[in-house]
Amino acid sequence: MMPAMTVEPILRAKGVNKSFGALKVLFDVDFHVMPGEAVGVVGPNGAGKTTLFGALAGSFPVSSGAIQLGGRDLSGTSAAERCRLGLARTHQVPKPFLGMTVFENVHVAARAGAGMDQTRATAEAADILRRTGLMPLANRPAAALGLLDRKRLEVARALATQPNVILLDEIGGGLTEAELVALVDLIRSLQADGLTVVWIEHILHALLRVVTRLVCMAEGRVLAQGDPRDVMAHPEVQRAYLGSSPE
């Protein structure tokens, strides 16, 4: 049992380094998320944001450093195990199971990721499809979906694993303003239900309607984190974004 007075971070990265061969992508990344919090991750392309998500979700082992979920050290646990421990992740480029229907895509996540039995998984999948607006497409093959619906399916599938923490990777790109509003509403309602959200997004005005804290990365390092306005006003962040000279 946790001590009643202190609240521990639900997700934490401690001094995480990651190299792919000779290419070093993450440098001593320290980062934490409190339970129920919504945190935005911003930074220029190639900053290492998606790599950070990969490291958190267990898509590959980190070179050094530690990742903790609910105080539990995750080193050595596979992506599938992390999923079952309550950590879900979406991809920037949606990766639906093309040969399966939309319903089956969500169902497999409810079955394997949340460990539900057949009946509960079916009910849960239907509920999530309704919530994400995919119900009318439930019996379509995922291969027939357009980009927007594939992005929705990516979120729906992550939700079906019943996560405590969800990592969203640029789900807003390519959406119309109305679709963005719907997306923001969805994420807010999930957060209201107690889900912890970490969201990589370039569309700042959508991001800032959800998150209360911002982490800015550039060249594999965390430049600044904290209140969104402070972070965006930070000189290093300005420099990374606008490319002004270091002087």
Next chain:
Amino acid sequence: MLDSLIQGILLGGYYAVLAAGLSLMFGVVRFINLAHGDMAVLGALGSLWLVQSAGVVVPLAIVITLIGMAALGWLMQRFIFERALAGGFLIPILTTIGLGAALQNGMFAAFGSNTQSLGAHIGNLSWSSWQLPGGIIVGQLPVYMFATAVLVLGSLHLLLTRTAFGRAVRSTSTDAEAASLCGVDPRKVHRWAAAIAVALAGLAGIFLAMRAQVTPFSGPMMLIFAFEAVVIGGIGSLRGTLIGGIVLGVVQALGALISPQISILAGHLVFLAVLGWRLMHVAASERGGWRAALKAVFNKPDLSRSQA
């Protein structure tokens, strides 16, 4: 003619079972098992050993062989294929060629080089037949084997499309990383797929041992037939595999009508034709369909566009 057609279709069931294992390994695990044929022979010789040397009755020998082959597939995936896959493109090919060679010579050492058949142990089933109207004679064994093949592939199809395990398998075969993020452990799925694939190879081997003879070196030919049925039917669909097996069987049977020496060759030629057609089809769709592709071939190159 009609007689050959029926024989060919029935033979196709055997090819389909043989090919289904190869197709499953490739489709789900993304692993080409070049020792697939040798594993089929292991199933054949293993069941023969059980019957001839251990005195086990044939049905029980079949069950033991299938369970043993499934266990072998699971273990090989766990301890060999998994590591080979992590080593890149070339390592799985080298590993399974080596494994095939070791299996062939290991079986030669263990069982000798005599051609052997289960036919002698299944009583009059190996030669009983039914006479159909029109004077066509159909062997009972080929019919039972074909029925078994359809039953096995049909059950496998239902397993893959209707069950949670099947969805886990299909999600893994589309994208193992995305599946792992849905809580599916791709390594476990791969192990069970390998178990099923090698058990299918074993079943095909038993079929072969019942209807013909096997030697420790029959494997490579079986591998070629399996590849041909997979390519003709298309990878990733059990129905396609069944059709591919039947097409191969029918072509070989019809080829044998012309001359017994042409039988196998006819199968190879149809395989090459289908492969060529598929490649051209891919090339054509990359150029915007057949019409555009043919235009590009027959018209002079458009120089004004290439300069832009």
